[in-house]
Amino acid sequence: MVIDMLDQQRRTWLLGSAVALLASQLPAHAAVSTHTALLTAWVAGDQAMAGLWQPGPPPGNAPRGVPLPNRAHEVLALPGAAGRAGQALAVARRPGEFLLRFDARRAQALQWHEMELDRFLCGHAAFSADGQTLYTPEFDAESGAGLIVERDPISLRKRREYGSGGIGPHAMMVEPEGTLLVANGGLLILPETGRRKLNREHMASNLTRLDAKTGRVLDTWRVDDPFLSLRHIARAPDGSIAVASQAEHSDDAARRAAPLVSLLDDQGLHPVTLPPGLLLEGYAGDIAHLSGRGFVASATRAGVLAWWSEDGRWLGQQSLAKASAIAVRGPQWLASGDAGSVYGVIGGTPLQSRASGLRWDNHGELLAT
Amino acid sequence: MVACAAALAGTPGWAQSRRQRKQRAAWPYVYPSDFVRNALQLHFVPAAQAFANTSAALRDQLAQGCAASPTASPATSPAALPAARERWLAALLDWERLAAVAVGPLIERRSARTVDFWPTRPAMVNAAVAAAPADLVALERIGAPAKGLPAIEYLLWQAQPDAVQCSYAALLAQECAAEAQTILAAFQALTQREWTTDTALPVLQDWIGQAVGGLEQLRWKKIGKPARGGRKTDWPRFASGATRASWQATWDGLENFLRGPETDETYSGVTGLLRGRGDLAIADALDAAAERAHASVLAADPAKPATIATAQKAVAQTKSVLEDKAAAAMQIMVGFSDADGD
Numbered sequence: 001m002v003i004d005m006l007d008q009q010r011r012t013w014l015l016g017s018a019v020a021l022l023a024s025q026l027p028a029h030a031a032v033s034t035h036t037a038l039l040t041a042w043v044a045g046d047q048a049m050a051g052l053w054q055p056g057p058p059p060g061n062a063p064r065g066v067p068l069p070n071r072a073h074e075v076l077a078l079p080g081a082a083g084r085a086g087q088a089l090a091v092a093r094r095p096g097e098f099l100l101r102f103d104a105r106r107a108q109a110l111q112w113h114e115m116e117l118d119r120f121l122c123g124h125a126a127f128s129a130d131g132q133t134l135y136t137p138e139f140d141a142e143s144g145a146g147l148i149v150e151r152d153p154i155s156l157r158k159r160r161e162y163g164s165g166g167i168g169p170h171a172m173m174v175e176p177e178g179t180l181l182v183a184n185g186g187l188l189i190l191p192e193t194g195r196r197k198l199n200r201e202h203m204a205s206n207l208t209r210l211d212a213k214t215g216r217v218l219d220t221w222r223v224d225d226p227f228l229s230l231r232h233i234a235r236a237p238d239g240s241i242a243v244a245s246q247a248e249h250s251d252d253a254a255r256r257a258a259p260l261v262s263l264l265d266d267q268g269l270h271p272v273t274l275p276p277g278l279l280l281e282g283y284a285g286d287i288a289h290l291s292g293r294g295f296v297a298s299a300t301r302a303g304v305l306a307w308w309s310e311d312g313r314w315l316g317q318q319s320l321a322k323a324s325a326i327a328v329r330g331p332q333w334l335a336s337g338d339a340g341s342v343y344g345v346i347g348g349t350p351l352q353s354r355a356s357g358l359r360w361d362n363h364g365e366l367l368a369t
Numbered sequence: 370m371v372a373c374a375a376a377l378a379g380t381p382g383w384a385q386s387r388r389q390r391k392q393r394a395a396w397p398y399v400y401p402s403d404f405v406r407n408a409l410q411l412h413f414v415p416a417a418q419a420f421a422n423t424s425a426a427l428r429d430q431l432a433q434g435c436a437a438s439p440t441a442s443p444a445t446s447p448a449a450l451p452a453a454r455e456r457w458l459a460a461l462l463d464w465e466r467l468a469a470v471a472v473g474p475l476i477e478r479r480s481a482r483t484v485d486f487w488p489t490r491p492a493m494v495n496a497a498v499a500a501a502p503a504d505l506v507a508l509e510r511i512g513a514p515a516k517g518l519p520a521i522e523y524l525l526w527q528a529q530p531d532a533v534q535c536s537y538a539a540l541l542a543q544e545c546a547a548e549a550q551t552i553l554a555a556f557q558a559l560t561q562r563e564w565t566t567d568t569a570l571p572v573l574q575d576w577i578g579q580a581v582g583g584l585e586q587l588r589w590k591k592i593g594k595p596a597r598g599g600r601k602t603d604w605p606r607f608a609s610g611a612t613r614a615s616w617q618a619t620w621d622g623l624e625n626f627l628r629g630p631e632t633d634e635t636y637s638g639v640t641g642l643l644r645g646r647g648d649l650a651i652a653d654a655l656d657a658a659a660e661r662a663h664a665s666v667l668a669a670d671p672a673k674p675a676t677i678a679t680a681q682k683a684v685a686q687t688k689s690v691l692e693d694k695a696a697a698a699m700q701i702m703v704g705f706s707d708a709d710g711d
Contacts, residue, residue: 046685069593073711093711097594114594117490117514123711142482142513170711192471192481194582194703195711196575231711362711 040364041072050090064107073123074363079131095191096121113156124171137169144188162215165208171232180210185229205230221269234287240310242295247282255282272312285362288326298323329366336360396644401569407636409560416467417553423463427456428546431539436532462618469622470580474555482513489519498537526608578703584688596677620666651694658687
């Protein structure tokens with residue numbers, strides 16, 4: 001136990017040291033692998049885009065993408081299959097009105113899909129393991145009810161829909177067993193009031209597991225704090241699950257100090273403990289798992305990347321102004337920050353870079369190119 | 370023609386007056402309670418009153434029938450259909466002006482779902498006509514996509530609406546008129562409230578956020594998205610030929626809220642609020658953006674793609690000033706914000 005604690009302290013210290021070193025000594029554009037690209041969405045001027053960005057020094061660092069009518073939120077690579085290589089899906093931000101399948105390498109739109117009657121997207125999507133089904137969390141504009149919609153991954157047409165197990169579904173995940181895990185944020189929004197939260201005092205967030213065959217709710221978990229809106233999900237290879245939240249407390253101090261990350265275990269969903277003095281400022285933009293490093297969440301307003309082990313031990317933090325998207329591929333990872341900045345490790349090399357004149361959106365994927 | 374005349378009314382003269390007002394050296398501080406009270410009395414209540422009047426006129430006209438067929442029962446005059454169309458247009462434009470900044474009862478009642486479910490769903494309207502609801506109680510069982518002014522437009526601009534279609538349109542007009550009366554009563558009740566800074570500030574913040582949303586609705590839903598679709602039937606109010614008039618009326622409602630009415634300085638809109646706070650540069654930027662949007666929306670024509678692109682851009686710039694500068698200066702969180710994450 002003592003050895004474990006010492007080891008933990010050492011790991012934490014090393015992580016902090018490595019971060020400090022990165023922040024202070026990296027050149028603006030460290031040498032990076034040219035075989036990795038970031039698939040994401042961004043806004044340049046007042047133009048929303050989705051596409052690929054090859055990290056690296058100028059002049060090769062301008063992202064290339066497809067213009068969008070409004071901001072996208074999540075952008076996902078289509079699962080590999082003949083004819084789909086290099087294709088991606090952009091999902092409009094809540095209350096979202098379009099899906100776009102596009103050729104990310106050629107920056108070419110392939111299939112636009114406008115939403116069905118009284119249905120709005122929630123910014124996220126997921127593919128089944130065999131790539132034959134696209135799932136989109138949505139809401140019904142009449143009732144506000146959360147939905148999971150099954151779609152054809154190519155035509156993007158709806159096949160069927162069922163309840164998400166709550167309201168305000170946000171991110172979702174297809175688990176290895178084929179079940180669906182949905183973060184129901186619990187906040188009611190309606191198209192006529194944009195993103196205004198209409199039920200803050202009575203919000204009801206949960207994490208729901210659904211049977212993908214029947215749409216039946218298999219399990220529902222809530223955190224004790226009713227003002228945490230569960231939004232994003234990450235899974236470790238050992239099956240550990242972490243959920244990132246946004247805090248909606250009317251009390252400023254409670255909101256700023258909210259832990260924002262919860263772990264799911266046999267006993268339920270439990271917020272992690274923050275180290276004394278750390279304020280995550282109520283907003284986690286993204287969460288991911290990095291093999292050998294644990295879970296990392298981006299606390300955007302605090303300007304922090306915060307790390308925990310799979311069992312919830314605090315590992316450390318690193319500063320990144322407006323930390324947002326976290327993209328992971330094997331040991332490689334990138335986190336986006338303010339004004340087009342990114343930070344992470346690509347090809348075994350620490351990377352600190354920037355695409356000028358743009359603002360990254362909240363999520364991304366690292367792709368081999 | 371009627372629509373264009375109504376929507377174009379007073380462009381150069383109105384703009385002059387707003388410009389003159391802008392030249393003033395000193396601006397009084399506008400308390401949130403004054404802003405809310407004046408916006409209600411000089412923007413929302415008059416707009417709601419106008420819609421109540423014109424929707425009642427539509428209801429009364431359609432109660433006389435609209436079928437042009439001589440075999441229609443009850444027998445109707447050949448002039449009934451043109452008269453109904455004219456009343457519909459007047460009601461529509463008044464609705465556009467009122468709903469451009471959707472606040473208060475419009476949101477609480479979700480009035481747009483009753484009055485303006487758009488795009489129109491012809492199959493659902495046809496099914497509702499076939500169901501032939503007898504009265505407003507029976508109409509409650511019909512879903513929103515088959516109701517409201519767009520459904521009436523679809524029916525009235527049939528080459529020859531039949532008696533069953535006209536009966537259904539008459540029932541829809543009754544429902545719209547009833548909704549208009551309820552909206553008006555609710556806005557009037559708001560004017561009777563004792564507004565204080567504490568009660569008015571969140572309302573003011575909410576309204577400015579909704580104005581941002583209204584600009585985005587005009588930019589994208591009503592102009593940009595139909596333009597991208599490329600089908601002429603995608604344009605709003607296409608069947609009646611009132612696309613341009615509809616845009617102009619919506620802009621009129623937005624501009625009235627942002628800059629105040631031309632004819633009454635008691636309410637000088639968001640620009641007056643900003644000037645009273647000392648945010649003169651932002652107020653000037655909002656005025657300038659609104660003037661560009663005014664001209665470009667007036668010129669926007671579905672037949673001229675360049676004018677559509679210009680109008681979209683000008684409305685987007687107005688939204689950007691309102692959201693990124695004005696709302697930010699007043700520390701207002703905007704529900705339609707493009708700046709936040711998710």
